[in-house]
Amino acid sequence: MINNDRSSIALSRSPIRSPSLQELDIIAEIPKEEYVLKCTSACAGCSDSLALRYVLKAAGPDTVLVVPACCTSVIQGIWPNTAFNIPVYNIAFGAAAACASGMSNAFRKAGKKTNVIVYAGDGGTLDIGIQAMSGAFERGTDFLYVCYDNEAYGNTGMQRSGATPLGAKTTTTPTGKTDFKKDIDAIIAAHDPPYQATAAAAYPQDLFKKVQKALTFRGPSFIHVLAPCPPGWRYSTEKTVEMGKLAVKSGMWVLYEREYGKVTIGAQSKVAMKKPIPLEDYLAPQGRFKGIDPKTVDILKQRIVKNLAKLAAEEAAP
């Protein structure tokens, strides 16, 4: 089980004690309320809409979503209608965190506790939105930034992004990407926010709890959600949840939290650290890795081992 009892550290840094995931288990009866109405125009089997369902269930109705250009700005439906039953502010690609900063300050000045949540894709986070995001984290903006990561520019036709992993084919890397995936979590960690976590659309209960927890902190928090995308990753639509689980089980995606700098690795990833499934099981169903050369697979495997060792060392550190 995950042990989050670091109240002494928490107390020295913040007036708010954060509940542990177990405590949240008790209050985390996931509400029936749906804030994503039937239906968005998302592709069949889309993780973006699956993840958003649980982000909004956790946040509740007193929430404003700030959405930069990404699939989420497109799937809302056609003006004058929207499938999102919550206030949404659609904003330019690079501006989401800047907009959220102003919005959050205005709410707090007016004495309102309204949650301000940026819901952005990997392009709008790792590449185009990184400047505004870094600024907002540096200024200690009271908001939650959720990056749902489908590892490419989904709504413009699957161009490579900073989040595309090594070896993956996209429309702009037709022979496979030759660079590594940018480690945005390390970049966020360098801003020393009170709370950051990784999650996956394939583990909606875990995502729900992490969003609830993130919203208990004053200041900026970040959740990086792996969001498998059937047309982009070229697997058949029914495998979306399976794909997310394979990513975690192979160690390609690690579930962890970082609270006041202290890392806690999630139970599912602990299992993957002891007994990972072969990486090939994760790569094989995906067309974007078709024909990947064995040397690249080896490099990916080495990166997984290195990354897991790094996180384990951080978790073990006092």
Place this chain on the structure above:
Amino acid sequence: MTALQKRERLAISRPTGGAAGKTGTWRVFRPVVDREKCNDCGLCATYCPDAVINDELEIDLNFCKGCGICANECPKKAIEMVREEK
């Protein structure tokens, strides 16, 4: 001009069911639940990206896109994806 009228001039969309049309027409395969096998665990409803499975585990075929995640994740293999007749 009232504040409301001013706001009307902005491009504001309002929450509406079916904002992207009846997405059920996209479907190639339709999920069919075998109630005999089903144990009401609710996992299909949890994982449906479009939230078209309700508490009674009824699937809203006006909107179900036929992705098949429900069938793939069902621990009892109680959902079968059946090709739609055109």
